[in-house]
Amino acid sequence: ADGPRFLLTHVEDIEERKRHELQLAHRASHDSLTGLPNSAELRARLGARLCGRPPQPAYAGADTALPGPGGAQPAATAVREAALVGSVEQDAFVQGFGFDGLDSPVDLAALGDFAGLDAETLESLTGGGDGGPFDHHVHTYAPAEGEEDDGTKGLAVLFCDLDGFKSINDRFGHHTGDAVLIEVARRLSHGVRDGDTVARLGGDEFVVLADGLGRADAQDLAVRLRNAIIPPIRFEGRAVRVGASFGISWAACGMSAEEVLQSADQRMYVEKRSRSKAGRRAG
Known part of the structure; x- marks a missing residue:
């Protein structure tokens, strides 16, 4: 009863301005x-x-088969993918390899015990699992x-x-x-x-x-x-x-x-x- 008695609303059509902004953005990025x-x-x-981190060289045991959701996978593939924990899909992928109970970021000790890899090799393959810039980057590799x-x-x-x-x-x-x-x-x-x-x-x-x-x-x-x-x-x-x-x-x-x-x-x-x-x- 004691509130405002009038409501003033201002409406402005910005469609033309937005269209112009999109045109400018397109011109800046297209021939x-x-x-x-x-x-x-x-x-x-x-x-x-691309990122600044080059692909890691193969290591001893890289071809060791680890269980995966689609069948056996080389250890290098399994560990590299395991380093991508951070989303529901990635967590599910890691758990599919048997890394149950790993939190994000990756529990490197548990991962190393499972894959039979030393700490230095794991560090190089996963970027340390410390939440750094490469943890969730899907690396690009050349054939x-x-x-x-x-x-x-x-x-x-x-x-x-x-x-x-x-x-x-x-x-x-x-x-x-x-x-x-x-x-x-x-x-x-x-x-x-x-x-x-x-x-x-x-x-x-x-x-x-x-x-x-x-x-x-x-x-x-x-x-x-x-x-x-x-x-x-x-x-x-x-x-x-x-x-x-x-x-x-x-x-x-x-x-x-x-x-x-x-x-x-x-x-x-x-x-x-x-x-x-x-x-x-x-x-």
Whole structure:
């Protein structure tokens, strides 16, 4: 009875302002010509998968089989996954390996007794289980070098440089060159899976991030994308053609995003030099 007799409400429509903010954010992270993520966004996505801690070398007993929810697992795998305690799913995973009663962070003494590992090895594999920055980071590993596929899946980085693009710009002008870049971006985007990243690094350079691939998978993807680029591109009554050279590198913790991209760039130039000019498609 003695409370306020009136309520004043102010309502403001901010839809247009929010739309403008989203447009500005998109422009800052995407290429204006092709609509693909730009160089800054590519480095941000790649850097989010990496940390400064390099993969640990194998240790004695790493191949010892430990019981797991899906069957026996190498000790290195079990211990590495056990270090990720911190969520319900991760806790369940650890308990599936028989580490019942472990609290978060990992009880290193109990884990060491179970796996038969000394304290120094456990420290290197788990980051100490002290709640540090690596406890809940899922590390990125590169598949082993060599022709034999060890079954490891990693984050493949495919660096793509177009062959014959400069001659198209010189002969037909930048308007035609822009149309070629737009079409190449479309073909690359249609050739990858949902969740993969296709970015324009600049000029006629593109980068594809494809997670969960083995070495043979990455090679197959590069071949498919190259074949998708080769068919003629029609623009204003003419057909032009470009080819593509791909360099494949692998992201791994312990590397920076710039190091990963430089490695892929170098491999691309090796691949480009190894192919004869007759084997390249040009405009």
